[in-house]
Amino acid sequence: MKITKKIEIPAEILLSLKKSEDEFITELKRTAAVRYYKEKKLSLGQCAVLAEMSEEEFIKYLSNFDASIFSFDNKEELLEDIKNA
Template sequence: MMMQTYEVKIQIPQEVIINLHKSAKDVVEDIKQQAAIRYYKKRVLSLGKASELAGMNRLEFIDYLRFNDEVIFDCTEEELVEIRNDSLMLEKILE
């Protein structure tokens, strides 16, 4: 099954491209990757969907998050309790 994609056009001043010392293509990739980080941090996108937006597989995106000093797995207190409870239940099942 072919994934549907959308082409989005943005205008970036030439001076910005020059100051970044990158090609326009590399700047566009950076923008997509930074957007993926932002959406992942705000929990708008899952890890898998954010990695797709960034044009990476999950392991590459996790490494990219680490490289950018971003938290990879950010759980709330309630989520940690739920994970702990699930873990305890799984241990009992596997005994």
């Protein structure tokens, strides 16, 4: 299921950014996806869907924001993950 919502963007914003409406919407989705991924609110797969990218493309895109797919809360968690690999 997809939800469609109309948003209003002042034309001056698009002109200042030199972006089309579609480019702006795509950037909004991708920015939101990165934020939700970094905040651990959505999974990698969910964020890739939101960003309208494959998971591989989204992983590469994350590198533009110093975001890693590897996140461990402590050393023990990292060691456990390595042990299970």
